[in-house]
Amino acid sequence: xxxxxxxxxxxxxxxxxxxxxxxxxxxxxxxxxxxxxxxxxxxxxxxxxxxxxxxxxxxxxxxxxxxxxxxxxxxxxxxxxxxxxxxxxxxxxxxxxxxxxxxxxxxxxxxxxxxxxxxxxxxxxxxxxxxxxxxxxxxxxxxxxxxxxxxxxxxxxxxxxxxxxxxxxxxxxxxxxxxxxxxxxxxxxxxxxxxxxxxxxxxxxxxxxxxxxx
Numbered sequence: 495x496x497x498x499x500x501x502x503x504x505x506x507x508x509x510x511x512x513x514x515x516x517x518x519x520x521x522x523x524x525x526x527x528x529x530x531x532x533x534x535x536x537x538x539x540x541x542x543x544x545x546x547x548x549x550x551x552x553x554x555x556x557x558x559x560x561x562x563x564x565x566x567x568x569x570x571x572x573x574x575x576x577x578x579x580x581x582x583x584x585x586x587x588x589x590x591x592x593x594x595x596x597x598x599x600x601x602x603x604x605x606x607x608x609x610x611x612x613x614x615x616x617x618x619x620x621x622x623x624x625x626x627x628x629x630x631x632x633x634x635x636x637x638x639x640x641x642x643x644x645x646x647x648x649x650x651x652x653x654x655x656x657x658x659x660x661x662x663x664x665x666x667x668x669x670x671x672x673x674x675x676x677x678x679x680x681x682x683x684x685x686x687x688x689x690x691x692x693x694x695x696x697x698x699x700x701x702x703x704x705x706x707x708x
Contacts, residue, residue, distance in 0.1 A: 499688045500679050504699045507671035507692045508550075516556050519666040521659050523562040523678045524551070525647060527576070529570060537570055541580065551671065557621050560593065560663055561585075562655050564647045566600065566614040571666020578615030585619045593618040593632055598638040598651040614638065616651060618658070629661045642675045642705060649707050652681035660685045676702025684708070 503510055526547055529540040552561045565577035578595065585592065593615070601612035631654045638648025659665040659682075668682035673691030675698050682689035684707055693699045 499683045500691075501689070502673065502676070502679070502691045502693065502699050502703045504694070504696055505692060506694065509691045510682060511550070511554050511671060511692065516554055516559060517667065518556050518558060519668070520556055520669060521560040521562070521665040522551055522555055522651050522669045522671070523564070523647075523652075523655055523659075523673050523682075524670045525564045525645070525674075526577075526672060529575075530568075541575075544577070544580050545584040545587060548581050548589040552585060552588040552590045552619055552621060555621060558664055559621070560659060560665065561590070561619045562616065562659075563619075564598070564614060564616045564651065564655075569609055569640050577605070578617060581615070581617050585617075588619075588621075590619040590621055591623055593624060593627065594633075596632070596654070597634045598648060598649070599634070599636050603636060613653070614648075616655065618655075627658070627662050629658070631658055639669055642677055642701070646674060647677045649677060651679070652677050652707075653684070656681040656685040656687070660687065673702050674698055677707070678706040680705045680707045692698050694699045 495621050526544055529537055531561045534541050547596055563581045565576050568575045605612040634644045639650025667688045669690045670678040671692045673693045679689035679691045691702050
């Protein structure tokens with residue numbers, strides 16, 4: 495890995511975003527924390543936080559940038575919470591346009607899930623209307639690939655997203671403001687794009703600095 499292609503910042507994503515303007519040819523891919531990770535908010539406040547954060551991230555991007563969100567649904571107090579829908583609400587608040595919505599299988603198709611679902615949403619948005627993609631990739635990925643930790647994006651799902659950014663946009667830099675152990679950063683580097691990640695955990699920052707995928 496070329497160390498010049500990856501920067502990892504230990505800190506608060508919102509502080510970093512506020513202090514750094516997105517340069518042209520910047521896109522974003524991330525997974526937002528769910529309510530279990532922000533339990534101090536309580537569910538109603540977390541839901542609004544989630545929607546507002548999606549809008550903030552899209553608005554932070556330059557006009558030529560794309561925002562990709564990878565989110566798996568949850569069950570909260572017996573009620574199913576569709577985080578793909580919450581992403582769409584945030585994108586609507588930002589006035590963004592949906593480029594595509596894909597399903598990533600976290601377990602083999604046909605698996606019956608009781609708690610967390612056996613699939614995840616991957617949604618892509620643009621601040622401006624774009625031509626119909628010529629190489630969009632599959633709408634459903636039967637296996638999202640291996641993970642570096644339980645909350646990570648599957649490696650194959652990440653590759654699908656990064657390939658799209660490389661082939662269908664002018665993206666040179668990919669930002670993940672909630673980068674965890676760095677799957678998005680490693681994926682961006684694999685496809686020749688620079689990456690910046692922000693993460694609160696020192697341990698995860700160290701992992702995300704080292705991670706390489708192939």
